[in-house]
Amino acid sequence: MLNLERLRTLDALARHGSVSGAADGLHVTTSAVSQQLAKLEREVGQRLLARNGRGVRLTDAGRLLAEHAARILSQVELAQSDLEAQRGQVVGELRLAAFPTGARGLFPAALCHLRARHPALGVTTAEVEPAPAVRAVLRGDADLAVVLDWYNKPLPVPEGLVRAPLLDDPVDVALPATHPHADRADAGLEDFAADDWISWGDDEFCHEWLLDTLRSKGVEPRVAHRAQEHATQLALVAAGLGVCVAPRLGRGPLPAGVRAVPVRQAVRRHVYAVW
Numbered sequence: 001m002l003n004l005e006r007l008r009t010l011d012a013l014a015r016h017g018s019v020s021g022a023a024d025g026l027h028v029t030t031s032a033v034s035q036q037l038a039k040l041e042r043e044v045g046q047r048l049l050a051r052n053g054r055g056v057r058l059t060d061a062g063r064l065l066a067e068h069a070a071r072i073l074s075q076v077e078l079a080q081s082d083l084e085a086q087r088g089q090v091v092g093e094l095r096l097a098a099f100p101t102g103a104r105g106l107f108p109a110a111l112c113h114l115r116a117r118h119p120a121l122g123v124t125t126a127e128v129e130p131a132p133a134v135r136a137v138l139r140g141d142a143d144l145a146v147v148l149d150w151y152n153k154p155l156p157v158p159e160g161l162v163r164a165p166l167l168d169d170p171v172d173v174a175l176p177a178t179h180p181h182a183d184r185a186d187a188g189l190e191d192f193a194a195d196d197w198i199s200w201g202d203d204e205f206c207h208e209w210l211l212d213t214l215r216s217k218g219v220e221p222r223v224a225h226r227a228q229e230h231a232t233q234l235a236l237v238a239a240g241l242g243v244c245v246a247p248r249l250g251r252g253p254l255p256a257g258v259r260a261v262p263v264r265q266a267v268r269r270h271v272y273a274v275w
Contacts, residue, residue: 105250
């Protein structure tokens, strides 16, 4: 009889495309993955893997068994859920992904509520930027992703995925307390045309949004510093090194010496779930 854990390992290899990827997805070592696959080959009496340069690929038999494994594992999980549902319990493993401020702002309270309602449900979380999070749902590596886009820059979501709005997140401009606009009730993005900006990396969705939005206001931004985390961006603002956009979700208290001024144009992030 085929071993479910070994089928799960084969399924992970097929989805991730490498032994190291399967190990990461299963939270085990690469040697554990290799051992499980070797045992599975002995069980079925056929070669399931072939060398492919420095990696491996599935043989025809391996691909065939991987297709069956995906269906078998899905049915086993469904059977477990149905049996527990008869007892009034929700069970299984729920894998969640969210962008960092979304995870910080939403997960703690939501997961405490979920655990209280469904104590038999296992939940794992990961901080993942929006576009990779959508791809993780497509690959089956996450069951649900909390993602964001902007009022003027939507995030592409492939057909076949469900998209449900959660909230709109207002955005402020964070600036040093000594800045001329620090005490204003609100400001336009164009009011910061002469300032150094603190942004994300070149290939980040939010960085592209910032450049596009400022340019639409007639501002060619001077990006002096780049940081992935809002906390780092705010620390640079506190040091007087520039200004940055500061969404409110998951932001927490501002560092000493930093002010947050609402954006007059009501700039918002749209936060939603994808599965």
